[in-house]
Amino acid sequence: MGEILVRNLDDAVIARLERRAALNGRSLEQELREVLAAAAPERPRLSPEQKLERSRRLLEDCPDLGDFDVSAAIRFGRDDEDSP
Incomplete structure (x- = not known):
């Protein structure tokens, strides 16, 4: 598993993410994993x-x-399959 360091995040953004994590019963780290996974799905919706x-x-x-x-x-394909 990789690691990412994000610098210069606004304190208000961090506070909102901490509140969101608390509301979801998760740590900030786990909440960020969830947010990032949702933002980068394996198959993006078109x-x-x-x-x-x-x-x-x-x-x-x-x-x-x-x-x-x-x-x-x-x-032709069907007939070909039936032949011995």
């Missing part, structure tokens, strides 16, 4: 606009399949 933009970029990177028949490809 807004609908961000999701659309990512989808557009992914679509631009995909090749044009033209008249590709998905149903025929599925049937």
